[in-house]
Amino acid sequence: xxxxxxxxxxxxxxxxxxxxxxxxxxxLRKLEKIAIDEKVDAIVIAGDIYDRGMPSEDSVRMxxxxxxxxxxxxxxxxxxxSGNHDSAERLSTGSEWFEATSFYLHTKLERAAEPIEMSxxxxxxxxxxxxxxxxxxxxxxxxxxxxxxxxRIVSLMKERFKAGFKHVLVGHFFAVGSxxxxxxxxxxxxxxxxxxxxxxxxxxYVALGHLHQHRASKSExxxxxxxxxxxxxxxxxxxxxxxxxxxxxxTIAYKPLEPLNDVRVVKGLFENLIKPENYRxxxxxxxxxxxxxxxxxxxxxxxxxxxxxxxxxxxxxxxxRVNHENNGVKNLEKLxxxxxxxxxxxxxxxxxxxxxxxxxxxxALQDVRNKGENQ
Amino acid sequence: xxxxxxxxxxxxxxxxxxxxxxxxxxxLRKLEKIAIDEKVDAIVIAGDIYDRGMPSEDSVRMxxxxxxxxxxxxxxxxxxxSGNHDSAERLSTGSEWFEATSFYLHTKLERAAEPIEMSxxxxxxxxxxxxxxxxxxxxxxxxxxxxxxxxRIVSLMKERFKAGFKHVLVGHFFAVGSxxxxxxxxxxxxxxxxxxxxxxxxxxYVALGHLHQHRASKSExxxxxxxxxxxxxxxxxxxxxxxxxxxxxxTIAYKPLEPLNDVRVVKGLFENLIKPENYRxxxxxxxxxxxxxxxxxxxxxxxxxxxxxxxxxxxxxxxxRVNHENNGVKNLEKLxxxxxxxxxxxxxxxxxxxxxxxxxxxxALQDVRNKGENQ
Numbered sequence: 208x209x210x211x212x213x214x215x216x217x218x219x220x221x222x223x224x225x226x227x228x229x230x231x232x233x234x235l236r237k238l239e240k241i242a243i244d245e246k247v248d249a250i251v252i253a254g255d256i257y258d259r260g261m262p263s264e265d266s267v268r269m270x271x272x273x274x275x276x277x278x279x280x281x282x283x284x285x286x287x288x289s290g291n292h293d294s295a296e297r298l299s300t301g302s303e304w305f306e307a308t309s310f311y312l313h314t315k316l317e318r319a320a321e322p323i324e325m326s327x328x329x330x331x332x333x334x335x336x337x338x339x340x341x342x343x344x345x346x347x348x349x350x351x352x353x354x355x356x357x358x359r360i361v362s363l364m365k366e367r368f369k370a371g372f373k374h375v376l377v378g379h380f381f382a383v384g385s386x387x388x389x390x391x392x393x394x395x396x397x398x399x400x401x402x403x404x405x406x407x408x409x410x411x412y413v414a415l416g417h418l419h420q421h422r423a424s425k426s427e428x429x430x431x432x433x434x435x436x437x438x439x440x441x442x443x444x445x446x447x448x449x450x451x452x453x454x455x456x457x458t459i460a461y462k463p464l465e466p467l468n469d470v471r472v473v474k475g476l477f478e479n480l481i482k483p484e485n486y487r488x489x490x491x492x493x494x495x496x497x498x499x500x501x502x503x504x505x506x507x508x509x510x511x512x513x514x515x516x517x518x519x520x521x522x523x524x525x526x527x528r529v530n531h532e533n534n535g536v537k538n539l540e541k542l543x544x545x546x547x548x549x550x551x552x553x554x555x556x557x558x559x560x561x562x563x564x565x566x567x568x569x570x571a572l573q574d575v576r577n578k579g580e581n582q
Numbered sequence: 583x584x585x586x587x588x589x590x591x592x593x594x595x596x597x598x599x600x601x602x603x604x605x606x607x608x609x610l611r612k613l614e615k616i617a618i619d620e621k622v623d624a625i626v627i628a629g630d631i632y633d634r635g636m637p638s639e640d641s642v643r644m645x646x647x648x649x650x651x652x653x654x655x656x657x658x659x660x661x662x663x664s665g666n667h668d669s670a671e672r673l674s675t676g677s678e679w680f681e682a683t684s685f686y687l688h689t690k691l692e693r694a695a696e697p698i699e700m701s702x703x704x705x706x707x708x709x710x711x712x713x714x715x716x717x718x719x720x721x722x723x724x725x726x727x728x729x730x731x732x733x734r735i736v737s738l739m740k741e742r743f744k745a746g747f748k749h750v751l752v753g754h755f756f757a758v759g760s761x762x763x764x765x766x767x768x769x770x771x772x773x774x775x776x777x778x779x780x781x782x783x784x785x786x787y788v789a790l791g792h793l794h795q796h797r798a799s800k801s802e803x804x805x806x807x808x809x810x811x812x813x814x815x816x817x818x819x820x821x822x823x824x825x826x827x828x829x830x831x832x833t834i835a836y837k838p839l840e841p842l843n844d845v846r847v848v849k850g851l852f853e854n855l856i857k858p859e860n861y862r863x864x865x866x867x868x869x870x871x872x873x874x875x876x877x878x879x880x881x882x883x884x885x886x887x888x889x890x891x892x893x894x895x896x897x898x899x900x901x902x903r904v905n906h907e908n909n910g911v912k913n914l915e916k917l918x919x920x921x922x923x924x925x926x927x928x929x930x931x932x933x934x935x936x937x938x939x940x941x942x943x944x945x946a947l948q949d950v951r952n953k954g955e956n957q
Binding site for chain 2: 260261264267268271275279294296297299300301302303304305307308310
């Protein structure tokens with residue numbers, strides 16, 4: 208059979224304050240088109256459908272709409288699990304009814320080892336779980352790591368393996384050997400959750416969610432589909448998309464999802480960044496992380512850059528700022544007011560103030576002092 | 583056909599800080615038993631299934647469990663709408679899938695005039711709506727009141743009426759002529775929402791939610807089922823339950839839901855309330871509103887009463903307190919410290935302090951003054 212593997216939709220996610228619902232809705236339409244064009248037999252969604260356990264009504268509307276379209280209108284069987292960003296309880300609403308139309312949504316560990324059989328494939332849907340839930344389900348208080356838990360759950364699955372079937376695991380965890388990006392919360396990809404890839408050898412394919420880069424796993428058949436969109440600057444060079452897996456021909460193809468508005472890095476000196484031949488290459492609606500090469504201060508730099516790149520999400524000085532210590536200015540607080548002025552002027556304008564300017568400044572300082580005494 | 587009419591479950595509701603989930607789960611089990619015993623052909627739920635648009639995971643678990651049991655396990659068709667306490671968007675999750683098992687959940691006005699036909703009855707499910715939504719749906723900016731909107735929507739329904747069928751409206755609004763209790767938010771039962779009962783004459787039965795007392799409507803066939811439990815002190819004398827409506831024999835029977843723990847008022851003098859023959863009549867787990875008849879102050883009265891009535895939800899002085907003005911004490915702030923003491927002592931103990939006590943108090947006041955000066 209042929210199935211599409213996606214994960215980490217994170218519906219409701221914002222990018223440095225920008226709402227991404229337009230881009231998400233667009234990506235979901237493109238995902239649907241791939242499923243139709245590729246004539247897949249099913250769609251696997253490996254967790255983190257929502258970005259939050261308590262999604263907004265708009266997010267609920269988008270997810271319900273997408274699932275309804277894919278399952279009820281287009282007729283694709285769906286195989287889905289909850290991720291660590293989803294509320295298992297909220298996401299499971301309706302799940303018992305969904306199965307009438309081959310929409311399998313597992314949010315509880317109790318059902319992980321129940322295979323779902325479809326066109327010669329046994330799918331095992333293992334939702335994201337906490338160690339405490341696994342201890343409880345397996346009745347073993349000695350379990351300490353996700354690796355131990357998964358090993359035990361996989362052994363339960365193996366007992367249900369049928370000869371002549373291919374076996375696919377759908378999971379949401381950090382497989383050891385994977386790379387990670389910034390948009391997964393760091394505390395969530397720690398050691399506790401690391402699961403050894405060797406334990407997953409018994410499966411013909413492992414459809415994972417959790418890490419957002421589809422190249423995160425180096426394994427041939429343990430794959431992260433990657434997130435729906437670029438959700439952090441560290442993902443700018445990542446291509447987002449979905450896997451299309453054919454279990455008969457044993458081929459795995461990555462199909463790109465071109466974003467409506469991209470997330471990209473622009474790098475250069477301020478004077479170059481504001482040149483038409485440079486900024487005109489970047490669509491106004493793209494999200495831009497600016498890597499500024501200048502070292503000198505630039506007044507109101509963010510607002511000035513936003514005229515050319517309206518959706519700046521980050522501004523970094525990649526070469527650092529002019530180092531005051533090297534200019535011989537070690538203790539700003541010890542400088543006289545006039546010396547402070549001269550230092551500031553030079554930092555900002557790039558040269559020393561002339562005599563006339565110094566006189567004006569001295570007069571101004573004198574006026575302020577007099578006013579202060581006459582109050 | 584025979585159907586059960588319930589509404590206003592308000593799952594997640596608290597009663598003066600007390601969690602009612604145990605009582606709600608119990609009432610839902612009793613409701614199920616009535617449906618089974620009465621062999622109803624369907625269950626109507628007229629809105630406010632949840633108490634909040636953003637229900638807790640525990641509330642989601644309870645509602646999903648109850649709906650699954652009634653529909654998937656017991657096989658009752660369900661006809662439900664959203665109320666003003668529900669989030670239409672969240673509640674509608676799964677609704678398109680539910681219909682495969684005759685679970686009709688309408689949360690949008692757009693579907694109100696689509697009849698659901700079942701055993702010779704046409705059901706019209708009209709969810710709670712804001713005037714703005716009705717304006718939008720009906721394409722008429724001149725609409726101003728709920729009454730006008732309902733009139734228009736009912737006329738759309740009438741166009742769909744089939745001869746030979748009975749017609750039932752399921753709605754969630756304030757029908758004019760009804761009585762109200764305290765647990766509906768006052769602003770929600772105002773004039774804007776009032777709908778004239780005469781407009782509903784064309785239906786054989788109108789299954790309403792919104793008001794919590796099942797006697798709120800005096801009409802023969804426009805009925806509030808009342809809430810699942812007593813959700814305010816004003817409902818203590820109300821019997822909670824569900825209607826069982828038989829459209830063939832045209833009979834309407836009210837079936838009580840006896841609460842696991844009741845909400846009740848106890849009234850009396852403090853000395854009587856703490857007598858065993860009185861407090862032993864009230865189960866410890868019942869929720870008690872105390873109407874205290876005493877007029878004199880009683881030290882630590884709440885904590886003392888809680889020893890006999892552990893779940894006090896309200897304490898009222900029904901005869902008022904002793905009126906200080908009548909005691910000749912008009913301006914407390916003008917009294918000397920000693921006079922304040924004497925007044926307080928008399929109010930509290932019921933008699934004047936004796937000479938010895940006054941001396942002790944004078945000495946104490948003197949000590950405090952000295953300390954203040956020597957600091």
